[in-house]
Amino acid sequence: MQATRDLLRTFGLFKTLSDSDLELLCSKSFVRRYERRAVILNAGVSENKICMLFEGRLQGIDFTIDGKEVGLYFVEPGDYCGELCVFDSGLQPEHVISLNSSVVVIFSSETMREVAERNPTVMLQLGNKLARRIRQMNAQRSLLSLPKVSQRVCRQLWLLIAKTDAEKTPDIENLPTHMEIAIMLNLSRETITRVFQQLQRKQIVSRVGPNKLLINQPEILRGIAEGTRDL
Amino acid sequence: MQATRDLLRTFGLFKTLSDSDLELLCSKSFVRRYERRAVILNAGVSENKICMLFEGRLQGIDFTIDGKEVGLYFVEPGDYCGELCVFDSGLQPEHVISLNSSVVVIFSSETMREVAERNPTVMLQLGNKLARRIRQMNAQRSLLSLPKVSQRVCRQLWLLIAKTDAEKTPDIENLPTHMEIAIMLNLSRETITRVFQQLQRKQIVSRVGPNKLLINQPEILRGIAEGTRDL
DNA sequence: CGACATTTGTGACCGGAGTCACTTGCTGGA
DNA sequence: TCCAGCAAGTGACTCCGGTCACAAATGTCG
Numbered sequence: 001m002q003a004t005r006d007l008l009r010t011f012g013l014f015k016t017l018s019d020s021d022l023e024l025l026c027s028k029s030f031v032r033r034y035e036r037r038a039v040i041l042n043a044g045v046s047e048n049k050i051c052m053l054f055e056g057r058l059q060g061i062d063f064t065i066d067g068k069e070v071g072l073y074f075v076e077p078g079d080y081c082g083e084l085c086v087f088d089s090g091l092q093p094e095h096v097i098s099l100n101s102s103v104v105v106i107f108s109s110e111t112m113r114e115v116a117e118r119n120p121t122v123m124l125q126l127g128n129k130l131a132r133r134i135r136q137m138n139a140q141r142s143l144l145s146l147p148k149v150s151q152r153v154c155r156q157l158w159l160l161i162a163k164t165d166a167e168k169t170p171d172i173e174n175l176p177t178h179m180e181i182a183i184m185l186n187l188s189r190e191t192i193t194r195v196f197q198q199l200q201r202k203q204i205v206s207r208v209g210p211n212k213l214l215i216n217q218p219e220i221l222r223g224i225a226e227g228t229r230d231l
Numbered sequence: 232m233q234a235t236r237d238l239l240r241t242f243g244l245f246k247t248l249s250d251s252d253l254e255l256l257c258s259k260s261f262v263r264r265y266e267r268r269a270v271i272l273n274a275g276v277s278e279n280k281i282c283m284l285f286e287g288r289l290q291g292i293d294f295t296i297d298g299k300e301v302g303l304y305f306v307e308p309g310d311y312c313g314e315l316c317v318f319d320s321g322l323q324p325e326h327v328i329s330l331n332s333s334v335v336v337i338f339s340s341e342t343m344r345e346v347a348e349r350n351p352t353v354m355l356q357l358g359n360k361l362a363r364r365i366r367q368m369n370a371q372r373s374l375l376s377l378p379k380v381s382q383r384v385c386r387q388l389w390l391l392i393a394k395t396d397a398e399k400t401p402d403i404e405n406l407p408t409h410m411e412i413a414i415m416l417n418l419s420r421e422t423i424t425r426v427f428q429q430l431q432r433k434q435i436v437s438r439v440g441p442n443k444l445l446i447n448q449p450e451i452l453r454g455i456a457e458g459t460r461d462l
Numbered sequence: 463c464g465a466c467a468t469t470t471g472t473g474a475c476c477g478g479a480g481t482c483a484c485t486t487g488c489t490g491g492a
Numbered sequence: 493t494c495c496a497g498c499a500a501g502t503g504a505c506t507c508c509g510g511t512c513a514c515a516a517a518t519g520t521c522g
Contacts, residue, residue, distance in 0.1 A: 062373050066458045070376045072369065087355075088362040093369050124318075130361040131319040137368045138303065138324050142293050144375060145301045145417055147480090149509070177469065186376055188510055193471060210519075227297045378510090380479075408499065419480055424501055441489075 003029040003105045011052050011078060011105075016121050025115060030106045034098040041082055041096040048089075048109040052080040056102025057174040061095045061183070071184035073136060074099075074160070074176065083129050085109045086116065099176055100211065144186060148227070152185050153195040155225040157205070161215060172213040198231050234260040234336045242283050242309060242336075247352050256346060261337045265329040272313055272327040279320075279340040283311040287333025288405040292326045292414070302415035304367060305330075305391070305407065314360050316340050317347070330407055331442065375417060379458070383416050384426040386456035388436070392446060403444040429462050 005022050008014045008029070014022065031054075034040060040058060041047050051058075058075035072094055075081050081096050086109050098104075116123040139159075146152045161170045178192040185192075199205045204217045204224075215221055223229035236253050239245045239260070245253065262285075265271060271289060272278050282289075289306035303325055306312050312327050317340045329335075347354040370390075377383045391403045409423040416423075430436045435448045435455075446452055454460035 062369055064373050064376050066377070068376055068378070070373050072372060084362045084365060087358040090362065090366075093366050127318040127358060127361070130358070130365065131315045131321065134315060134361065134364060134368070135321075135324050137365070137372070138293055141303060141368070141372070142295050142301050145295050145299055146297070147299070178471095179469080189469090190471085190511080191509060193469095194509095197471075409501095410499080420499090421481085421501085422479060424499095425479095428501075 001031045002026055003031050007031070007054065007105065010054065011080070013052070013080065013122060013125055017115070017119060021115055021119065025107065025111065028107060028111045032104050032106060034102045034104060036098055036100045036102075038098045038102075039095060040098060040102075040104060041092050041094075043093060043095045044091055046085070046089075047082060047092040048085055050080055050082040050086060050107050050109060050112045051096065052105040052107075053077050054103040054105060056104075057099045057176070058096050058102060058104075059099050059176070059180060061097060062093070063095075069183045070186075071180065073133075073140070080129075082109070083126055083133075086112050086126055087130065099180060100174060140184070146227070149187060149191055150195050150198070150224060150231040151227050152187070153181070153192060154199075154221055154231070156181060156185055157213070157215075158222060158225040161218075170215040170218050171208075172215070173211065175207075175211050175213045195231070202231075232262045233257055234262050238262070238285065238336065241285065242311070244283070244311065244353060244356055248346070248350060252346055252350065256338065256342065259338060259342045263335050263337060265333045265335060267329055267331045269329045269333075270326060271329060271333075271335060272323050272325075274324060274326045275322055277316070277320075278313060278323040279316055281311055281313040281317060281338050281340060281343045282327065283336040283338075284308050285334040285336060287335075288330045288407070289327050289333060289335075290330050290407070290411060292328060293324070294326075300414045302411065302413075304364075304371070311360075313340075314357055314364075317343050317357055318361065330411060331405060371415070377458070380418060380422055381426050381429070381455060381462040382458050383418070384412070384423060385430075385452055385462070387412060387416060388444070388446075389453060389456040392449075401446040401449050402439075403446070404442065406438075406442050406444045426462070433462075 003026050005026055008022055008025055014025065017025070040051050041049065043062065053075050055077055058081065060072040060075070060081065062070045062072055064070060075096070082092065084090065085092060089109070116126055143152055143155050146155065157172065160172045162173060164170065178196065179189045182189045182192045200207065204220050206214050206216055208214050220229065224231050234257050236257060239253055239256055245256065271282050272280065274293065284306050286308055289312065291303040291306070291312065293301045293303055295301060306327070313323065315321065316323060320340070347357055374383060374386050377386065388403065392401045393404060395401065409427065410420045413420045413423045431438065435451050437445050437447055439445050451460065455462050
């Protein structure tokens with residue numbers, strides 16, 4: 001199934017495109033629904049795909065030499081992955097999987113390159129995406145060096161909070177599982193559970209439904225994340 | 232002091248440039264010698280500089296919120312840093328310092344952008360550099376998840392070995408200090424020293440002079456790095 | 463609605479790496 | 493050549509997070 005123009009316009013990357021370019025993208029697109037735990041992109045192969053996420057949440061995953069899962073990043077709706085291969089036509093460096101049922105719009109790297117060559121703003125945005133990704137990886141790297149486990153967990157939660165209306169109680173929709181968070185932070189699943197227990201016991205956060213975390217006291221969560229207060 | 236054409240031609244990024252572009256780059260370049268521990272680029276400011284390393288070794292460094300040093304990458308001769316700002320004109324994300332006396336050729340981002348706009352191969356190579364950097368950060372991230380300290384250290388050493396003639400005994404020139412390696416791996420300086428002691432005691436590696444490490448048994452070092460053998 | 467799978471939660475135990483306080487060795491500058 | 497500063501080396505101790513083996517809770521599918 002192909003994407004519609006309205007669907008494509010929800011992506012920031014395509015906002016400035018002409019109708020003819022959008023039409024081309026529609027005609028060469030694939031819309032796919034992936035079940036939870038499905039593999040969107042495989043590491044180590046020439047995937048040559050760019051995947052725009054419409055709905056759900058994805059996770060970029062690598063493996064150590066001894067087969068241990070390493071979480072690299074999450075992909076939020078509106079964002080995309082697979083952009084490295086547009087530039088260097090290289091192998092896909094990491095696996096990308098769906099953390100829950102997700103709707104993804106897929107293009108080949110050739111298609112994206114063709115549109116980018118005609119639209120410098122798209123090329124620039126793709127380059128900026130690589131730059132953003134490096135900045136995000138720097139931030140994640142710094143997070144990994146925090147000595148206190150509770151601080152690391154709270155900071156990761158802080159980074160997962162949706163950017164919404166300032167008056168609304170912040171929350172995290174599509175909360176990843178404890179295991180999915182653990183591999184981001186080089187911690188064990190049990191350690192994440194213990195921090196969550198403390199946060200919930202103190203009513204700093206609370207679970208609402210299966211995948212939603214309400215941040216009752218965002219200023220306290222942020223304080224712990226920044227190391228200015230203890231859990 | 233400005234760079235000469237011969238100096239600039241030693242950089243792979245400039246190999247394909249016309250004489251006139253090289254001449255322009257020469258005229259807008261600065262060659263600087265930095266003493267050990269000097270700051271080449273400051274984080275958090277709009278540096279708008281690209282720095283090509285001719286001699287020495289640099290390290291990209293970030294800080295956690297609580298002021299702890301985090302090592303991100305090393306820069307080898309022939310390589311460069313500061314390339315993010317060419318794309319997104321953003322703030323420089325990390326500090327770059329010289330680990331020992333280093334000679335650096337500096338250009339403004341504008342100059343580099345101007346030359347890149349005229350030379351698609353330069354623009355492509357800069358984009359590829361971002362892609363390479365992401366791949367390198369993935370590898371470093373994976374390294375951080377290795378459970379065994381000795382494996383992490385050996386793998387870092389393995390990555391630092393110069394790519395040379397296969398017959399020659401491999402070595403590491405410009406070996407970073409124990410502290411400089413420790414901040415790359417989230418380990419304490421004492422822990423690095425202990426692994427080095429074991430490696431030297433078993434004659435797997437040996438120090439030659441102040442900054443050189445000879446890899447006497449590369450197949451054993453690699454085995455430890457890959458987790459197929461113990462230290 | 464029940465069975466099964468997955469996720470969360472819990473407690474006990476242990477070991478390895480950090481920390482601290484030093485000592486020793488090396489390098490560079492006066 | 494000497495001395496100060498920096499880097500490497502060492503030993504003892506502590507504690508925190510991983511591991512393991514479970515139980516409980518939740519979610520999904522037939």
